[in-house]
Amino acid sequence: MAEVLVLVDHADGEVKKVTLELLTMARQFGDPAAVWIGAGSDAGAEKLAAYGATKIYVADAAELSEYVVAPKAEVFAKLVGDASPAAVLIPSTAEGKEIAGRLAVKTDSGVVTDAVGLADGLVAEQSIFGGAIIVHSKVAKGTPIITVRPNSAPAEEASAEGTVVPVAVELSEQAKGAKITERVAQAKSERPELTEAAIVVSGGRGVGGAEKFDVIEGLADALGAAVGASRAATDAGWYPHQFQVGQTGKTVSPQLYIANGISGAIQHRAGMQTSKTIIAINKDPEAPIFELVDFGVVGDLHEVVPALTEEIKKRK
Amino acid sequence: MNIVVLMKQVPDTYAERKLKSDSTLDRGSVDGIINELDEYAIEEALQIKEAHEGEVTILTMGPEKATESIRKALSMGADKAVHVIDDALVGSDAIQTSYAIAQVLAKTGFDLVILGAESTDARTGMLAAALSERLGVPQLSLANKVEIDGQTVRIQRQTDEGFDRVEASAPAVISVVEKINEPRYPSFKGIMAAKKKPVETLSVADADIDAGKVGVANAASQVVDFADAPPREKGTIVKDDGDGAVKIADFLSSKKFV
Ligand SMILES: Cc1cc2nc3c(=O)[nH]c(=O)nc-3n(C[C@H](O)[C@H](O)[C@H](O)COP(=O)(O)OP(=O)(O)OC[C@H]3O[C@@H](n4cnc5c(N)ncnc54)[C@H](O)[C@@H]3O)c2cc1C
Numbered sequence: 021m022a023e024v025l026v027l028v029d030h031a032d033g034e035v036k037k038v039t040l041e042l043l044t045m046a047r048q049f050g051d052p053a054a055v056w057i058g059a060g061s062d063a064g065a066e067k068l069a070a071y072g073a074t075k076i077y078v079a080d081a082a083e084l085s086e087y088v089v090a091p092k093a094e095v096f097a098k099l100v101g102d103a104s105p106a107a108v109l110i111p112s113t114a115e116g117k118e119i120a121g122r123l124a125v126k127t128d129s130g131v132v133t134d135a136v137g138l139a140d141g142l143v144a145e146q147s148i149f150g151g152a153i154i155v156h157s158k159v160a161k162g163t164p165i166i167t168v169r170p171n172s173a174p175a176e177e178a179s180a181e182g183t184v185v186p187v188a189v190e191l192s193e194q195a196k197g198a199k200i201t202e203r204v205a206q207a208k209s210e211r212p213e214l215t216e217a218a219i220v221v222s223g224g225r226g227v228g229g230a231e232k233f234d235v236i237e238g239l240a241d242a243l244g245a246a247v248g249a250s251r252a253a254t255d256a257g258w259y260p261h262q263f264q265v266g267q268t269g270k271t272v273s274p275q276l277y278i279a280n281g282i283s284g285a286i287q288h289r290a291g292m293q294t295s296k297t298i299i300a301i302n303k304d305p306e307a308p309i310f311e312l313v314d315f316g317v318v319g320d321l322h323e324v325v326p327a328l329t330e331e332i333k334k335r336k
Numbered sequence: 337m338n339i340v341v342l343m344k345q346v347p348d349t350y351a352e353r354k355l356k357s358d359s360t361l362d363r364g365s366v367d368g369i370i371n372e373l374d375e376y377a378i379e380e381a382l383q384i385k386e387a388h389e390g391e392v393t394i395l396t397m398g399p400e401k402a403t404e405s406i407r408k409a410l411s412m413g414a415d416k417a418v419h420v421i422d423d424a425l426v427g428s429d430a431i432q433t434s435y436a437i438a439q440v441l442a443k444t445g446f447d448l449v450i451l452g453a454e455s456t457d458a459r460t461g462m463l464a465a466a467l468s469e470r471l472g473v474p475q476l477s478l479a480n481k482v483e484i485d486g487q488t489v490r491i492q493r494q495t496d497e498g499f500d501r502v503e504a505s506a507p508a509v510i511s512v513v514e515k516i517n518e519p520r521y522p523s524f525k526g527i528m529a530a531k532k533k534p535v536e537t538l539s540v541a542d543a544d545i546d547a548g549k550v551g552v553a554n555a556a557s558q559v560v561d562f563a564d565a566p567p568r569e570k571g572t573i574v575k576d577d578g579d580g581a582v583k584i585a586d587f588l589s590s591k592k593f594v
Pocket residue numbers: 223224225226227249250251252253264265266267268269270280281282283284285286287288291301302303304307319320321322349372456
């Protein structure tokens with residue numbers, strides 16, 4: 021069977037959940053082969069094998085991480101040339117989509133971005149215009165390159181050999197154009213990553229201030245959730261921009277999304293409408309967010325949220 | 337510096353957006369506005385010009401209607417515009433768009449190409465990378481800060497953890513994210529001046545774009561079908577009478593979240 025290449029999303033040797041979801045999806049279309057670019061593969065290899073990676077391509081030359089994106093696309097271009105895979109699956113992150121874009125140009129292939137599901141014949145499901153329309157698309161040329169959103173499929177174990185295959189690439193001069201001179205890590209939190217989390221607790225203008233986001237974080241921690249924010253909250257500087265959910269922020273698709281003091285503007289919905297279960301707390305019964313909810317409470321979040329946090333702690 | 341800003345006209349996100357039966361976006365039926373992140377791109381270009389001299393050209397590929405958005409960009413302070421209009425381009429996907437735009441850029445020349453990191457309609461977020469690949473120039477993407485020092489360009493590239501500092505030499509492609517700056521509003525003077533600024537229109541043939549490589553019929557990614565998303569089932573909404581928290585907790589328990 022042909023291979024299906026899966027880009028491993030990893031940080032500090034830790035394999036991110038989306039990778040395991042992609043390996044699970046890949047089995048339907050061929051032999052899943054993980055592609056690890058960067059250091060730390062020793063720590064992650066076992067996990068990849070447990071989730072069905074028949075091979076693990078490892079490209080760990082330091083050089084590959086010293087420049088923006090282009091080296092990663094060159095690794096993939098080499099693998100596509102050598103292995104003629106049935107498809108390339110890449111996590112739909114900002115950088116993942118950039119790798120896909122370069123690879124498509126290099127291999128004269130088509131790309132489908134932001135898939136939320138994959139069916140027979142590599143037909144991808146996409147949810148567009150803020151979740152209003154469901155589109156099915158496929159790649160009609162070259163090697164199908166598909167970027168897939170986190171939480172689009174369950175991650176299921178299925179152990180495979182996980183044979184490590186080192187990959188060496190001679191970087192072109194062109195790939196060395198944009199040099200990374202420093203990496204600056206800000207606010208590292210213990211919470212799950214926003215786009216990957218099973219539960220997201222978000223706060224909007226109704227929260228009323230930076231210090232009051234404690235209330236939102238408290239509920240998130242009681243549920244083991246990630247924290248999100250509306251643009252009104254990030255614009256006001258109450259919460260960092262990388263936590264913004266919506267059209268110009270992150271797209272999330274968790275099992276549970278709890279919107280607190282968020283009106284539910286179309287641009288916010290664009291980032292959360294595909295959540296499986298939605299709860300909202302808002303003092304305005306007319307707030308559009310209530311059109312989306314499975315369960316809603318009309319009330320003051322400053323009363324309801326802390327009480328809910330206590331109630332959840334009690335029940336656990 | 338010769339700065340080219342890529343600007344796309346998109347349907348206003350406050351309006352209802354539809355696909356036509358041929359699965360291309362119905363651009364005629366709704367108000368078109370400048371893609372929000374492209375306003376940040378224009379602003380960044382104007383600030384670079386003001387600090388270092390140069391010329392700012394707006395490059396748009398899109399229907400006749402996009403002229404309104406081009407005028408707005410010119411009234412913000414851009415010097416001139418190039419508008420590629422051709423029926424052959426309708427329904428091009430992001431990779432085809434990168435080809436067409438690369439062809440035009442080969443003609444106009446550039447020191448910097450600045451664009452939005454993502455459009456609100458297609459949302460592919462691939463164009464900066466695909467263009468950098470085609471043009472063979474550095475990819476300075478997802479910038480939330482740009483600094484020009486002679487031929488050296490430094491950016492802060494937004495990451496999930498924080499940011500990377502990145503350095504390259506012009507010519508280069510820069511994509512910008514939200515909050516890099518505060519786009520200006522056109523002044524009355526700017527609006528008047530924009531009326532006299534040159535807008536060059538190009539057909540596919542004028543720009544040396546191979547019509548066999550663009551448009552919906554030649555797209556490398558194709559829509560199989562589409563439909564309205566099924567409406568969500570109406571949920572339960574209760575008023576908080578001091579018991580709102582317990583009711584949510586009960587709901588969460590029933591769904592096995594706690
Ligand atoms: C091009 C474009 C892109 C955008 N991108 C995004 C994006 O990515 N993400 C995003 O979120 N927005 C985005 N927006 C902005 C969007 O239109 C809304 O302005 C924004 O989502 C509003 O945030 P909010 O719901 O927190 O604030 P508001 O709309 O002001 O709503 C606040 C809500 O809180 C409720 N409330 C107030 N106090 C309390 C209380 N004590 N208890 C309970 N409820 C309370 C109010 O009833 C109200 O419903 C974008 C806009 C544009 C034009």
